[in-house]
């Protein structure tokens with residue numbers, strides 16, 4: 130396991146241990162995922178052939194509540210990746226004080242090669258395979274890379290068919306008509322926006338003089354780029370899986386998004402177009418985008434984008450991790466030595482799971498909130514926990530990442546100890 134993504138993720142935790150007084154029980158309990166399920170999903174393809182896909186669901190820890198985490202469709206999905214994502218979810222939910230543990234799921238597939246009907250059969254087949262492993266009080270799903278509200282709707286419907294009762298609480302990020310929450314689709318970006326707005330004044334900066342580059346132009350990155358653009362930030366570069374665009378004076382992000390959306394094909398799920406097709410700008414590679422001389426760099430695509438190899442080239446002053454795990458632990462050290470501030474994924478992208486929590490609460494209470502209520506509660510949470518983590522970082526003179534882990538560990542430790550028996554065995 131020496132070079133696995135999970136062991137690299139665990140290094141982030143190890144750095145935090147000396148700044149907390151959590152029990153040995155807590156550290157021992159968090160060493161491994163609680164349960165990892167691998168399934169085969171047979172799918173009847175449109176041409177009549179049968180294809181079997183590999184799927185995963187991992188629950189890392191549930192001391193603070195049921196498992197919670199998205200489902201990713203991507204050709205690189207592996208058990209190691211899903212375990213790492215479930216590890217980050219555990220600390221994210223604790224850092225934001227949400228009553229959830231951490232979980233994640235995924236299917237190894239290039240969904241862009243499937244028809245819409247094949248995609249639906251695959252999504253329903255995944256639920257058939259994992260139905261006994263999930264539940265509104267056990268483990269709750271949500272969207273992640275290349276999954277969206279439509280897919281969440283199919284998953285919730287399939288689970289309800291299996292259980293013979295409507296079960297909206299088992300999946301969040303659903304279509305509004307099926308019990309989804311207003312604001313969920315934009316929540317990851319909105320939450321990241323609140324964190325950036327909380328941090329910016331601490332560096333005496335204003336949006337108008339702040340340049341931004343965003344890697345990844347999907348639900349999280351594309352929405353955040355537009356929020357920043359509308360708030361007056363100069364978004365000079367954006368990219369997607371096919372490459373990026375750059376304009377020194379800033380891009381009109383609303384037009385770029387409109388173009389991307391207008392190229393959605395028949396499937397209405399994935400775009401055929403890329404930001405690279407938008408004219409009046411320079412074309413950059415993803416590697417070049419990461420090395421641009423900007424004030425804020427936002428990796429919002431996939432993990433392991435900034436490594437020990439390219440970290441020395443990074444020139445941004447602040448990095449906000451919207452993707453999960455975009456910076457390896459070796460790169461983290463290089464960036465810290467260069468004086469670059471990194472704001473970690475388990476804080477910055479937590480708006481998604483926070484509004485997923487709000488959706489789960491609304492499903493269980495039957496009372497639905499306005500968009501203003503959702504965003505007001507989200508803002509309160511993001512600002513409060515950003516300030517708390519900032520204070521911990523300054524108190525110990527540690528990075529925001531280590532501070533976020535300290536903060537989360539303290540909460541996890543309380544829950545694990547509250548269940549534990551060590552005191553009982555140690556007492557005379």
Ligand code: NAD
Nearest residue numbers: 273274275317345346347348349369370430452453478481
């Ligand atoms: P998405 O599928 O909506 O978009 C992914 C984007 O990344 C697309 O624009 C795609 O073209 C681009 N991309 C893929 N490979 C790339 C590469 N090699 N280089 C550059 N761009 C690439 O996914 P999303 O929901 O926006 O998720 C993006 C990241 O945010 C992931 O790390 C995900 O785990 C994280 N995240 C998402 C949510 C959520 O609610 N959607 C919540 C928390 C974290």
